Structures are given as C-alpha cells and as structure tokens.
Amino acid sequence: MKVAIIGGTGFIGTHLIDHLLAAGHVPRLLVRPGSESKVERGAECELVPGTLAERAALDACVRGADAVIYLIGILREFPARGITFEGLQHQGVVDTIAAARAAGVGRFLLMSANGVRPDGTTYQRTKFAAEEALKASGLTWTIFRPSVVFGDPRGRMEFCSQLNKDIIGAPIPAPLFYDGLLPQQAGAFELAPVHIDDVARAFTLALGEPRTESQTYSLCGPQRLSWKAILGTIAAAVGKQKAMVPAPVFAVRAMAGLFDRYPWFPISRDQIQMLLESNVCSENDSFARLGLTPTPFNVDQLGYLKD
Structure with a gap:
C-alpha cells in the first residue's frame, strides 16, 4: 500500500x-x-x-x-x-x-x-x-x-527528553505545579x-x-501517573535524585503571560492549563480494541535518556 x-x-x-x-x-x-x-x-x-x-x-x-x-x-x-x-x-x-x-x-x-x-x-x-x-x-x-x-527522540523533541533537559537537568528543584492557594495536591495531576x-x-x-x-x-499507556511520579521516574532513569517543591501555578502563568511568545521560554499558558487538566483516558480500552498491549512507563523504557 x-x-x-x-x-x-x-x-x-x-x-x-x-x-x-x-x-x-x-x-x-x-x-x-x-x-x-x-x-x-x-x-x-x-x-x-x-x-x-x-x-x-x-x-x-x-x-x-x-x-x-x-x-x-x-x-x-x-x-x-x-x-x-x-x-x-x-x-x-x-x-x-x-x-x-x-x-x-x-x-x-x-x-x-x-x-x-x-x-x-x-x-x-x-x-x-x-x-x-x-x-x-x-x-x-x-x-x-x-x-x-515517549520514546527514543532520534534528535527530535520528545516529552521525557524535554523534561529531562528543562527540569531534571536544571540546577533548581523540580516544580510540582498546583492550582489555588494550598499545596496539598501539588504535582498530583495525572498523565498516561x-x-x-x-x-x-x-x-x-x-x-x-x-x-x-x-x-x-x-x-493512553497502561498507567495513570502523577506529574511527581513521572519526574521521579525520569530522574531515576538518568541516575539522579531530584529535589521537588510545590509551585503555585498562578506565578508560572504570570511569567508565561510575559514570556511565552519567545521560543526560549519553556512553557506556554495553554500548556500549563492542559497539564493541570490531566491527560488520561476516561475509557482506557483502545489498545484492547485494537488487539495491542501497550508498553509500561518505567526506568527500563527510558534508557534513551542516558545517550
């Protein structure tokens, strides 16, 4: 074909x-x-x-x-x-x-x-x-x-490589974003x-x-993982222990409002909003319908981050 x-x-x-x-x-x-x-x-x-x-x-x-x-x-x-x-x-x-x-x-x-x-x-x-x-x-x-x-980027932009570069590899603690005034749910939003x-x-x-x-x-992959868990897995894959701190999203939104027009700023207001909405499947049966078994997200699958 x-x-x-x-x-x-x-x-x-x-x-x-x-x-x-x-x-x-x-x-x-x-x-x-x-x-x-x-x-x-x-x-x-x-x-x-x-x-x-x-x-x-x-x-x-x-x-x-x-x-x-x-x-x-x-x-x-x-x-x-x-x-x-x-x-x-x-x-x-x-x-x-x-x-x-x-x-x-x-x-x-x-x-x-x-x-x-x-x-x-x-x-x-x-x-x-x-x-x-x-x-x-x-x-x-x-x-x-x-x-x-996620997967081997082959020199292109990819989710985990970008997080490794911008967050895990940065000299400051990793941000656990949260909305509102209290940080109890910091970094708890989920991705798959x-x-x-x-x-x-x-x-x-x-x-x-x-x-x-x-x-x-x-x-969607077979796991619903929090932002915090994903950052922890990426850090483990590259052999690091990464400090993480709650980060109120209103401050990030304010900075993005000023700078997200520039390519060097790492995140836009829309990306922040979509992250906080979570990105998981409400009915995670698509791979079963296709007759396929999805790959888990773990350290073994992130070996390409060491290259």
Missing part, C-alpha cells in the same frame, strides 16, 4: 515510517526543501518536495496513494513565523482532505490528541475542528488521540504516557483493518 504522510519528518513520523516499511507499505512524504536529511530512511521512501501551503505539492503527495496519514501537531504557535494552531492543526487538515478527495484517495488517518474539545485551549479547539472536518468529509477515516508520547512504538503500531494496523474505520481511539 502506498501511504502519503503529511508530517512524516517529526518524532512520530520517523518511527511510523519504520513500522510502515516493516509491514511492506511504501511511505510517500511531503518534505520541506532542505529537510530531506531528516528522513532517516529516505532511500526506501518516496519524497515529494514542498510545503503544506503549496497545493500543487500537496496534490502531488497524495496522488496515486492508497491512504493519507496526517501527523502535524505543534505545542506552541509563533504567528510571526507563520506557525499557528489554526494553520497547521485545522486548515492543513482541511486542505489535505480536499487534496485526497480530488485525487480519489478514500482512506484518511488523523493524529489528534487526547482531551481535545470545542471549548478548550486553541490547541484543543483546532485539533477538535480537524476531527469534525474529517468526519464530515465523506472519506473513510480513523482518528487517534494519543496522550503524551504512551510509547511511540505503540502509537506507530496502531496507525499501521488501522491501514489494513476495516474494523478501525469510522472509529476514534484514545491511546
């Missing part, structure tokens, strides 16, 4: 290509000119030069494909550089749907995110709007909503980290499984 991938040079795309090739598929990637070196197995893929904003390149990428996978997602937007949630997480999906329809490609897999909703942050709203556009498109769709994804290979397996399986059509899968 020939699979057109939009967003194939990122963290998830790089691992997904390995799984697609192992299953005998032919990945075709839309690649920004100058970024060809980011495709680790480029000789085994078809590369189409161009950007999401170039309709001719988008048409060329999906033409003749059996399926389209849209992976693009960003954690922060920088409008001055043309990086926006609306452009990349919603309008980009709309444009790719139009290209797929014009090319007669009926199968479309979308990477969304756990917790998306129409009244949330801009990140959540645009992801939700993309889902709705796909459902209304007339294409045969499958939507995946992963929680935070999901391994990158499990996400890639789910996408690859869906290409050949009719039972996954018109289905939405929330992909």
Whole structure:
C-alpha cells in the first residue's frame, strides 16, 4: 500500500515510517526543501518536495496513494513565523482532505490528541475542528488521540527528553505545579504516557483493518501517573535524585503571560492549563480494541535518556 504522510519528518513520523516499511507499505512524504536529511530512511521512501501551503505539492503527495496519514501537531504557535494552531492543526487538515478527495484517495488517518474539545485551549479547539472536518468529509477515516508520547527522540523533541533537559537537568528543584492557594495536591495531576512504538503500531494496523474505520481511539499507556511520579521516574532513569517543591501555578502563568511568545521560554499558558487538566483516558480500552498491549512507563523504557 502506498501511504502519503503529511508530517512524516517529526518524532512520530520517523518511527511510523519504520513500522510502515516493516509491514511492506511504501511511505510517500511531503518534505520541506532542505529537510530531506531528516528522513532517516529516505532511500526506501518516496519524497515529494514542498510545503503544506503549496497545493500543487500537496496534490502531488497524495496522488496515486492508497491512504493519507496526517501527523502535524505543534505545542506552541509563533504567528510571526507563520506557525499557528489554526494553520497547521485545522486548515492543513482541511486542505489535505480536499487534496485526497480530488485525487480519489478514500482512506484518511488523523493524529489528534487526547482531551481535545470545542471549548478548550486553541490547541484543543483546532485539533477538535480537524476531527469534525474529517468526519464530515465523506472519506473513510480513523482518528487517534494519543496522550503524551515517549520514546527514543532520534534528535527530535520528545516529552521525557524535554523534561529531562528543562527540569531534571536544571540546577533548581523540580516544580510540582498546583492550582489555588494550598499545596496539598501539588504535582498530583495525572498523565498516561504512551510509547511511540505503540502509537506507530496502531496507525499501521488501522491501514489494513476495516474494523478501525469510522472509529476514534484514545491511546493512553497502561498507567495513570502523577506529574511527581513521572519526574521521579525520569530522574531515576538518568541516575539522579531530584529535589521537588510545590509551585503555585498562578506565578508560572504570570511569567508565561510575559514570556511565552519567545521560543526560549519553556512553557506556554495553554500548556500549563492542559497539564493541570490531566491527560488520561476516561475509557482506557483502545489498545484492547485494537488487539495491542501497550508498553509500561518505567526506568527500563527510558534508557534513551542516558545517550
């Protein structure tokens, strides 16, 4: 099967290509000119030069494909550089749907995110709007909503590597965020980290499984872990004992309000809000429905942090 991938040079795309090739598929990637070196197995893929904003390149990428996978997602937007949630997480999906329809490609897999909703942050709203556009498109769709994804970053941005760099490796105690005035619940909000290979397996399986059509899968790992527990596991994986202190979120929000427009500031107001909401699956049965067993989050699985 020939699979057109939009967003194939990122963290998830790089691992997904390995799984697609192992299953005998032919990945075709839309690649920004100058970024060809980011495709680790480029000789085994078809590369189409161009950007999401170039309709001719988008048409060329999906033409003749059996399926389209849209992976693009960003954690922060920088409008001055043309990086926006609306452009990349919603309008980009709309444009790719139009290209797929014009090319007669009926199968479309979308990477969304756990917790998306129409009244949330801009990140959540645009992801939700993309889902709705796909459902209304007339294409045969499958939507995946992963929680935070961990695994070997291969030089790209990844959840645990970022926390190790920004928090565990910092010379100050790790912040246990809490809302309100009292710190009893500091760092108690929960996440369900999901391994990158499990996400890639789910996408690859869906290409050949009719039972996954018109289905939405929330992909969470097998554990609900507190922020404090996750930081402790990352610290243990790199051989450190990390001091942790309660951190009132109003102070972090105030700083983010001043500085989150700058790439050097580590977190945005929306990211803070989504962290405190927790990121776990209310019905954690998606992997069982897919016939897959998710990987646990533990020190053994975080060996890549020592590299």
